[in-house]
Amino acid sequence: MAGFWSLQGCKPKGAGSAAGGDASKTFIAPGKYDEFYNFVSGGFSGQMSVYGIPSGRLFRVIPVFSVDPEKGYGYSEETKAMLNTSHGFVPWDDLHHIALTLTNGEHDGRWAFGNANNTPRIARIDLKTFKTAEIIEIPNSAGNHSSPFITENSEYVVAGTRFSIPMGENQDVPINTYKENFKGTVSFISVDKTTGGMKIAFQIQTPGVNYDLARAGKGKSHGWMFFSCYNSERANTLLEVNASQKDKDFIMCVNWKKAEEYVKAGKAVKKSVKYAHNVYDDSKHMATSTIENEVLMLDPKDCPDMIYYMPCPKSPHGCDTDPTGEYIVGSGKLAAVIPVFSFTKIQQAIAAKNFDGDYEGIPVLKYEAVLHGEVQKPGLGPLHTEFDANGNAYTSFFVSSEIVKWNVKDLKVLDRVPTYYSIGHLSVPGGPTKKPHGKYVIAYNKITKDRYLPTGPELAQSAQLYSIDGDKMKLLLDFPTIGEPHYAESIPASLIMKNSTKIYKIEENKNPYAALGDKFARVERKGNEIHVYMTSIRSHFTPDNIEGVKLGDIVYFHVTNLEQDWDVPHGFAVKGANNAELLIMPGETQTLAWKPERVGVYPMYCTDFCSALHQEMQGYIRVSPAGSSVPLTFSTGKTEPAATEKKATEQPK
Amino acid sequence: MKEADISLTTPLDQAKVTTGKATYELKCQSCHRLTAEKLVGPGWLDVTKRREPLWIMNMITNVDMMLEKDPEAQKTTGTMYG
Numbered sequence: 001m002a003g004f005w006s007l008q009g010c011k012p013k014g015a016g017s018a019a020g021g022d023a024s025k026t027f028i029a030p031g032k033y034d035e036f037y038n039f040v041s042g043g044f045s046g047q048m049s050v051y052g053i054p055s056g057r058l059f060r061v062i063p064v065f066s067v068d069p070e071k072g073y074g075y076s077e078e079t080k081a082m083l084n085t086s087h088g089f090v091p092w093d094d095l096h097h098i099a100l101t102l103t104n105g106e107h108d109g110r111w112a113f114g115n116a117n118n119t120p121r122i123a124r125i126d127l128k129t130f131k132t133a134e135i136i137e138i139p140n141s142a143g144n145h146s147s148p149f150i151t152e153n154s155e156y157v158v159a160g161t162r163f164s165i166p167m168g169e170n171q172d173v174p175i176n177t178y179k180e181n182f183k184g185t186v187s188f189i190s191v192d193k194t195t196g197g198m199k200i201a202f203q204i205q206t207p208g209v210n211y212d213l214a215r216a217g218k219g220k221s222h223g224w225m226f227f228s229c230y231n232s233e234r235a236n237t238l239l240e241v242n243a244s245q246k247d248k249d250f251i252m253c254v255n256w257k258k259a260e261e262y263v264k265a266g267k268a269v270k271k272s273v274k275y276a277h278n279v280y281d282d283s284k285h286m287a288t289s290t291i292e293n294e295v296l297m298l299d300p301k302d303c304p305d306m307i308y309y310m311p312c313p314k315s316p317h318g319c320d321t322d323p324t325g326e327y328i329v330g331s332g333k334l335a336a337v338i339p340v341f342s343f344t345k346i347q348q349a350i351a352a353k354n355f356d357g358d359y360e361g362i363p364v365l366k367y368e369a370v371l372h373g374e375v376q377k378p379g380l381g382p383l384h385t386e387f388d389a390n391g392n393a394y395t396s397f398f399v400s401s402e403i404v405k406w407n408v409k410d411l412k413v414l415d416r417v418p419t420y421y422s423i424g425h426l427s428v429p430g431g432p433t434k435k436p437h438g439k440y441v442i443a444y445n446k447i448t449k450d451r452y453l454p455t456g457p458e459l460a461q462s463a464q465l466y467s468i469d470g471d472k473m474k475l476l477l478d479f480p481t482i483g484e485p486h487y488a489e490s491i492p493a494s495l496i497m498k499n500s501t502k503i504y505k506i507e508e509n510k511n512p513y514a515a516l517g518d519k520f521a522r523v524e525r526k527g528n529e530i531h532v533y534m535t536s537i538r539s540h541f542t543p544d545n546i547e548g549v550k551l552g553d554i555v556y557f558h559v560t561n562l563e564q565d566w567d568v569p570h571g572f573a574v575k576g577a578n579n580a581e582l583l584i585m586p587g588e589t590q591t592l593a594w595k596p597e598r599v600g601v602y603p604m605y606c607t608d609f610c611s612a613l614h615q616e617m618q619g620y621i622r623v624s625p626a627g628s629s630v631p632l633t634f635s636t637g638k639t640e641p642a643a644t645e646k647k648a649t650e651q652p653k
Numbered sequence: 654m655k656e657a658d659i660s661l662t663t664p665l666d667q668a669k670v671t672t673g674k675a676t677y678e679l680k681c682q683s684c685h686r687l688t689a690e691k692l693v694g695p696g697w698l699d700v701t702k703r704r705e706p707l708w709i710m711n712m713i714t715n716v717d718m719m720l721e722k723d724p725e726a727q728k729t730t731g732t733m734y735g
Contacts, residue, residue, distance in 0.1 A: 535683060637690075637692070
């Protein structure tokens, strides 16, 4: 097989016959569960998606960096603050990579992190609730791509700049002064062991290159972080050509334990910056956004032995550490070999000062001195590598559209399978940890031509699942994903499902606008604000008839879902609202703001099919002209007999 | 819940009445009025005259067991649990 595919050139022909699909291995009988959760970046959707493996079934799209009208995320008053930044409210971003928390280098199933590429941020998702719990903006950054990658005990997630930028007081500089004025940074964000709370512990200022991906050391290399970078040419235009001049770019090796010592010793400089830190409170069901003003910056000039550059061929993308922590695999996007570096040799080279000069004052390690070896003729365009528990590596090849399996120690190619097409990242369950779970490798592809029924100019995004149990990788399943899948991680379902939140306890609801029982349901006027404290339960709202709203008022519907039963959210929508719906989980309170623009009677209803009488779960709110004398009234289950009599006096003249 | 778990006093323990009322308002009232009015569930007017305390407590706190085992409870399904 190996020889056969390599003869086919870049794009495997006759892909249909090549796909020895074994879909029966991916069938999950009703009542059974998938073996793994698969957390997949949603790319330019800004969200994170959750699939079952091996079935490839989509379970949930978690709103993270983009508004989601379906869930009211970014639309409800409680969630708007999650998307606040130093640039104000940002409704969209581009989420590329996933990092699941680790304890002793193994998955612990507590939190998932995702990066916002465009307006640099890191988000933490709570794997009990599958909700975004926290978002922190990264100052001194642009194109937050080499993020988030996590250390062995979740001490830090890191965030590196793809774009270097001018920093400091004068940022109004000519673009062609790049070499002089533009700098990169990498940020180390600490993660609180108990709460998961994030804090930017320190940043390191570096030469103005483009950081692409990263991986933490593990085991013997714990305490180090590796960042791949391109554009060591420091070009500021036509990077396609100008950043591909040098034969080798770098992997930056950061001794972060050393960096911690320098911070403790007071070597870091306080930089004045502005960034948002947004936290969602699960008892208040509400986010708060705080603007922070300071960050600690380390300059390598003041901190010897903290960072080194390691030459790596041709604009590297992946820089992946194997489960033992000894080997670091570089993947040059235009390279014809895969270099594998040895952590032991890196330490020896540093001790012996076996340098190949320096780059902007940073020592450059001698390539031959730190190299374990090169995988010869692996394929074209290596991008990213993950590992199984048996000493094997799986590397994705964008240009030749394939996954290649090879042995980390002897560097021999063992097997190769085609992907359809132009694979980016791949993912082995537990592949980036000290103890890979193995069994499968999943390909996340960039091009889908001819795989699915056509849907106009844009085709479905795609993933492919392969079995890696035997000597030969076998295609099992081809499944579409939301756009665009970059990196993903898979984790055994047993680590997550037992902790999954079923309801929010109504007794613990601390939302200041909650109506904890019908007794507290009410409507209040505060100037031109109308606050509706509403409850919902199968199958009515209280109150469901409201009068006395006037044009010019803003109506806040604070809807509390009194249900205490799993999987019974209620929705809430009102006609004409320039807003989304609310989707309120059992025990939760959410608020929809509505500014009516016309006089009339507006229907409102539950949008999430909740019961046999869901269709009956509806109500009305009456909007009268400004200056009307209609009194503010509200009720459920009552029709005032005097309503027709009142009419004559209520009508505005 | 067993008979022995329930102790009724005369007069009623006011502390229990207070917490019970708060629980009722938070978790029951949306569907069960204290009048005879039927919403999703029946009104509770005079329920203490129709049913024994043990039956009421189990119907509230252990409804699945009741619907499985108790003939009186089974009769209520389809008739607003009354």
